[in-house]
Amino acid sequence: MKAFSAYKNPALAVDLVVFGYHEKTLSVLLLNRNEEPFKDRWTLPGAFLQMEESFQQLCSRILQTKLGMDNVYLEQLYTFDAPDRDPRGRVIAVAHYALINPKKFAVAAGKMANDVQWFPVKKIPALGFDHKEIFTKALQRLQSKIQYFPVGFQLLDEMFTMSELHELYECILGVEIDRRNFSRKILDAEYVINTGIKREGSQNRRPELFKFNKKLKQNNFQLNIS
Amino acid sequence: MKAFSAYKNPALAVDLVVFGYHEKTLSVLLLNRNEEPFKDRWTLPGAFLQMEESFQQLCSRILQTKLGMDNVYLEQLYTFDAPDRDPRGRVIAVAHYALINPKKFAVAAGKMANDVQWFPVKKIPALGFDHKEIFTKALQRLQSKIQYFPVGFQLLDEMFTMSELHELYECILGVEIDRRNFSRKILDAEYVINTGIKREGSQNRRPELFKFNKKLKQNNFQLNIS
DNA sequence: GCAAAAGTGTTCACACTACACCCATGT
């Protein structure tokens, strides 16, 4: 039995598309590279896989060390294999995307110097490597998945109003959705549970607060956007 | 700038789930391993990635050398990373699935000794490694994708009857679909073009032959199964 | 004429859209 590691293998990395939702804007976390190649260019956070590490562990490592985050929604996206995608040599990137609530990691904002920044998805700068392609694929995945699967709650607080959820969907999908029909669909699908609590401090009528229904039996939800 | 290949990296392989449709049955190609580990067990065909090779190229290499096939529909499925998935050491597998028409590769049947065989998806034997998991994921992907995307034509001949297409969908999805409603949906979505030719040799009325509409503008198709 | 598969049409119910109206709260 041969030892594979004796052979030359391509390097294996994970790149992360970290989505955050804040002030009615969907954003992505980017790092400003401080070394070649692509020095001073914005890129997705990433790291190389260690020999005994799972993707999950590596993702956590990236999120913790570079971004001070933990315990977030993660999903494998796609594996990018273009032989010339990294000028340093052959690097295969297993892209993942994460959904986080930026508010929860405000503590880590100290680390957030000029070299780590949120960028609205509508205003992504030029990216190094093939990261633009990765980002685009991640956004598409999120947009299609949110139409039939309860993803997106990870971007909000524990409790949220129907309006906030509605705005999130409109923001991610980039379309207008009828407020009342949306509400009915969410309720019919039993995506959320009414906590009975109402949010105080509003200028108008106090909206009801909902939380995500974690014990969702079967998924009836289907949004049908263009 | 460091040379990555100097470091120890996990080995990188591609495993293939090759689907074929024949005599109203969806099948998968399996290889009988003739070496350890999992000697004499059935496994998915696969191979290790070479340093300058793309996934696409590697898939072609596997299909050609092991199976005598070429020019097939291919799609990346998922990347499997469990550290213990291969007893020989750390191997990451980038799974792909392929759709082929077995009839077209009947020539290669000479190669098809006891060690390469089609297995109906309903009768998959115990598989080595984590290949059962890979197979399951591939089938699920195919089942969901066929409901909204014109995949599946690759499994049929160039020209086919509506009944054949209908049977294919029922077979892949494992449900009954109303013949007439199905036909209307396929036609409305402009998935197919009526060639005007009718198939001879039938015992009954001669069915019209269709071919896949390759110039499909936008995809209206949506099947909505269970 | 009969059986069996292929082609076409029709009804009906429900789901989704597009609305309107009332309620609660601050100014």
Add this chain to the structure above:
DNA sequence: ACATGGGTGTAGTGTGAACACTTTTGC
């Protein structure tokens, strides 16, 4: 009283599921 956002209801339309009938062919 009014403006603003929140909560609920309803009428109409269109799509899709369920179903029936006619046509073509071999025996």
